[in-house]
Amino acid sequence: MTTLRLAIQKSGRLSEKSLSIIKECGISFRNSSKKLVAKCDNFPLEILYLRDDDIPGYVADGVADIGIVGENVLLEKEKQVALVKKLGFSKCRLSLAIPRGQNYNGVSDMQGKYIATSYPNILKAYFKDNNVTADVHEISGSVEIAPGIGLADAICDIVSTGSTLIGNGLKEVDVVMRSEAVLFSTEQLIAEKQAILDQLIFRIESVNKARKNKYIVLNAPINSVTQILDILPGMKSPTVTPLAEDDWFSVSSVIAEDDFWDIIEQIKAAGAEGILVMPIEKMIL
Ligand code: PRP
Ligand code: ZN
Numbered sequence: 001m002t003t004l005r006l007a008i009q010k011s012g013r014l015s016e017k018s019l020s021i022i023k024e025c026g027i028s029f030r031n032s033s034k035k036l037v038a039k040c041d042n043f044p045l046e047i048l049y050l051r052d053d054d055i056p057g058y059v060a061d062g063v064a065d066i067g068i069v070g071e072n073v074l075l076e077k078e079k080q081v082a083l084v085k086k087l088g089f090s091k092c093r094l095s096l097a098i099p100r101g102q103n104y105n106g107v108s109d110m111q112g113k114y115i116a117t118s119y120p121n122i123l124k125a126y127f128k129d130n131n132v133t134a135d136v137h138e139i140s141g142s143v144e145i146a147p148g149i150g151l152a153d154a155i156c157d158i159v160s161t162g163s164t165l166i167g168n169g170l171k172e173v174d175v176v177m178r179s180e181a182v183l184f185s186t187e188q189l190i191a192e193k194q195a196i197l198d199q200l201i202f203r204i205e206s207v208n209k210a211r212k213n214k215y216i217v218l219n220a221p222i223n224s225v226t227q228i229l230d231i232l233p234g235m236k237s238p239t240v241t242p243l244a245e246d247d248w249f250s251v252s253s254v255i256a257e258d259d260f261w262d263i264i265e266q267i268k269a270a271g272a273e274g275i276l277v278m279p280i281e282k283m284i285l
Pocket of ligand 2: 051052053
């Protein structure tokens, strides 16, 4: 039987979340990051644990069919692959950073400077766009220590919480690109593999939609119901069921996480009581 091979980061910022999205899709596998490959029990998928920097190359060569990496890594490696989907997690910035005590007036300050980065292609393109000529040097890891040991004037590296920069006496001065985890694939998948990928995408989308929404149930007296129904969106329309108590109803609906507190305030003011809010596991529309 055909299996789709997915490459994910072995250890790092993306590993855990890449695995959890697969698990939330209802796909189970024995999770041992000591092993290079894990076969899934209930879905035709095989997981390869690799260094994120190597993943675009392996997918381009067809060693793996699909992969999950940061957009920054995908762009940097300049491999012939197809972007399938942004995944919405592990959001970060690729930024220029300089020693904390120094001033910064804009990217032109980087003119003629020695800059250490693991993303030379992206950075060179950024400098070119900004008409800056700088000395860009590639280092594969621990870029943040370069200024402190006199190896570079500035760095360009991934920032998510910012604690790595702070810990090394640096400050973020310019955002070169924003990035998040992406799913991508070999340019031309055979039909059987494409069908498996389509199923996987369908599951990921329903997991992501569910994450962004909550299920809400509340009680309301008859004279509040119309007003509450106006406030609640709902996938189609909210469900209204009579309660055992006369003139009281139970109303249930789906609301977006973003509007959550706003809606709660409004329906409370309209007379809702006993409001329950629950996470949704999957949403198939
Ligand atoms: C990046 C970067 C820093 C860290 C920044 O590494 O190189 O080490 O994340 O995160 P912070 O702002 O939360 O402190 P990444 O996870 O991309 O790993 P890699 O370079 O080893 O692939
Ligand atoms: Zn890496």
